[in-house]
Amino acid sequence: MKYAGLLVMPAGFFLSIAALVLFPDLGLRGVFVFAGIVVEAMGLYVAVRGHMPRAGESRL
Amino acid sequence: MIATPTMAVLLIPGKQIPAPAISMSETEFALCFALLLIAPLSVAGVALINTGLGRSRSAAQSLLGNLAILAVATIVFAMLGATFTGSPTGAAHIFHAAGKPWNWLGQGPWTLTGFGSLSPHSQLSLLFEFLALSMAAIIPWGSGADRFRLTAGCATAAVLAAILFPLTAHWIWNNGWLAQLGENFGIPVGDVGGFAPTDGFLDPGGAAVAHLLGGFVALAVIWIAGPRRGKFPREGLSTAMPGHNAVYVLFGCLLATAGWLAWNAAGAILWLRAPLSALPLTVINTLLSASGAIAATFTITRIRFGKPDASLCANGWLAGLVASCASAAVVGPRAAIFIGIVAGILTPLLVEVLELAVSIDDPSGAITVHAASGLWGLIAAGIFSSQQGQLLAQLVGVAALLGVMLPLTYLLLKILDRFVPFRVDPDGERMGMDLHELGGGAYPEFVIHRDESYR
Numbered sequence: 001m002k003y004a005g006l007l008v009m010p011a012g013f014f015l016s017i018a019a020l021v022l023f024p025d026l027g028l029r030g031v032f033v034f035a036g037i038v039v040e041a042m043g044l045y046v047a048v049r050g051h052m053p054r055a056g057e058s059r060l
Numbered sequence: 061m062i063a064t065p066t067m068a069v070l071l072i073p074g075k076q077i078p079a080p081a082i083s084m085s086e087t088e089f090a091l092c093f094a095l096l097l098i099a100p101l102s103v104a105g106v107a108l109i110n111t112g113l114g115r116s117r118s119a120a121q122s123l124l125g126n127l128a129i130l131a132v133a134t135i136v137f138a139m140l141g142a143t144f145t146g147s148p149t150g151a152a153h154i155f156h157a158a159g160k161p162w163n164w165l166g167q168g169p170w171t172l173t174g175f176g177s178l179s180p181h182s183q184l185s186l187l188f189e190f191l192a193l194s195m196a197a198i199i200p201w202g203s204g205a206d207r208f209r210l211t212a213g214c215a216t217a218a219v220l221a222a223i224l225f226p227l228t229a230h231w232i233w234n235n236g237w238l239a240q241l242g243e244n245f246g247i248p249v250g251d252v253g254g255f256a257p258t259d260g261f262l263d264p265g266g267a268a269v270a271h272l273l274g275g276f277v278a279l280a281v282i283w284i285a286g287p288r289r290g291k292f293p294r295e296g297l298s299t300a301m302p303g304h305n306a307v308y309v310l311f312g313c314l315l316a317t318a319g320w321l322a323w324n325a326a327g328a329i330l331w332l333r334a335p336l337s338a339l340p341l342t343v344i345n346t347l348l349s350a351s352g353a354i355a356a357t358f359t360i361t362r363i364r365f366g367k368p369d370a371s372l373c374a375n376g377w378l379a380g381l382v383a384s385c386a387s388a389a390v391v392g393p394r395a396a397i398f399i400g401i402v403a404g405i406l407t408p409l410l411v412e413v414l415e416l417a418v419s420i421d422d423p424s425g426a427i428t429v430h431a432a433s434g435l436w437g438l439i440a441a442g443i444f445s446s447q448q449g450q451l452l453a454q455l456v457g458v459a460a461l462l463g464v465m466l467p468l469t470y471l472l473l474k475i476l477d478r479f480v481p482f483r484v485d486p487d488g489e490r491m492g493m494d495l496h497e498l499g500g501g502a503y504p505e506f507v508i509h510r511d512e513s514y515r
Binding site: 010014016020030040041044051 | 158159160241245246247248283292418419420448449451452455456458459460462463464466467470471
């Protein structure tokens, strides 16, 4: 889980970069860049969840 | 509507021709140099805050660790990192993809050779980068308090200085691809605040290069080292482990403020080419942002807990300073107060969420104060900019840092942990880092009370 989340994050970056290359329109670029950040946030969420202790488990 | 019919990627490594040197009057040089001599007070303040927020049995290790980390980071950067960081007018490595040039890595001389013959602007830029690296390097040290080994802290600083910081600093400050978003991708930016000839991502005070990056390293250190023993028991809420010296923490805030005012003013001169007449407002905005932030945190903690919380208020003040880094030079006073208030509201709430909801043990609050507030400051600089494309440029920069630098940081530190274990052994944690790593405590004449929370 923790690694999956971190692997998803670069996908969001590439989505943002693709928007810059593909679309000349500022609004469309903004939507796709924002979508890229949302993907990164989802990846971060998964990584954070992956690092959390399971229910009832003591951390050290 | 699609601009390029095909996404052909041509990877042609190449070198950028150095740009003409940026001129700087003697007055500007002298003032900027003087400001950069004051700016390290911000690093000293953060070091004091790191120590105060840790436990008394780790205080000497904490403060010595700040010095050791600074030393390692500085030497590694001078010998290696500065080469890849490059300079605003120096040569760089570029590749071409989808018909666009991507300036991704600097190419300066090794081991600072020929530093004296650089232009005055390039010399001061490099000095500013040394300070930004110092700040980024000590941020994770506070997050790993009470369990992060000194050797591991130094090794982390070396990785930061050799790889992570040079990449980020080059992209944003030294004509890297993020600094050229306007020219290469047609994003309408530039002339921010009426004077700034920026052509891309805006970060004159190092909100991204120093604070966000430092926050990423802090998060990776926390994940890899794990929480302090007894912090998250099997049942019930997390155990409160308050800092051992609120006076260090609050005085650290005052000390940091003096450095921060100089830091933001120097950043405005160097990275925005701000005229000297714009500096007083930059300094006032920095103060307003910090003031708005502490007022908000004071109010929130008073409502939430019945009394204001000293360490959270200190974190709020610092969060306001961090949030001002990207925007103080380019926004008005009202916007600066608003930016600070948002940072101040965010701080106590996020500290609580990180600890109680997602079990992140961050004694210094670095993730909230440096990463989250730095992120907010960067976005706010775009929101309050007079240029319609600046917000897009800021979001692209945030996407690049979050999507590339955080996973890269985690990967590198995870590998490093295999060779230099981050976490101290259980006996070391039990007796305290001072005795275990240094053989003596910070307060030998005081009775160190048994930590009741330690079970």
